[in-house]
Amino acid sequence: MGLITGLLTLPLAPVRGVVWAAEQVKQQAEQQYYDPALIQRQIADVDDAYAAGELSDSERDRLHDELLSRLFEANRRRRGKEM
Secondary structure, three states, X not given: OOHHHHHHOHHHHHHXXXXXXXXXXXXXXXXXXXXXXXXXXXXXXXXXXXXXXXXXXXXXHHHHHHHHHHHHHHHHHHHHHHO
16 A cells, blocks of 8 residues: 555544454354354254253254254365365
């Protein structure tokens, strides 16, 4: 970025800072949401709740489907980063 461009876009610096911060928050949230270890713990929690009679068959199946979808997406993302 040149001196002139820097001076002309200086008023936008706070906006760029907010956008950067929002991107960092989004990135951290996605890392947690797609953390395979966390998803596996949540699957175990669902199984424990089902065993304790706190969930019906349909609730357990729905939660398993959602968690497995997240786990597959997490694996797809990890494979994409390795390439």
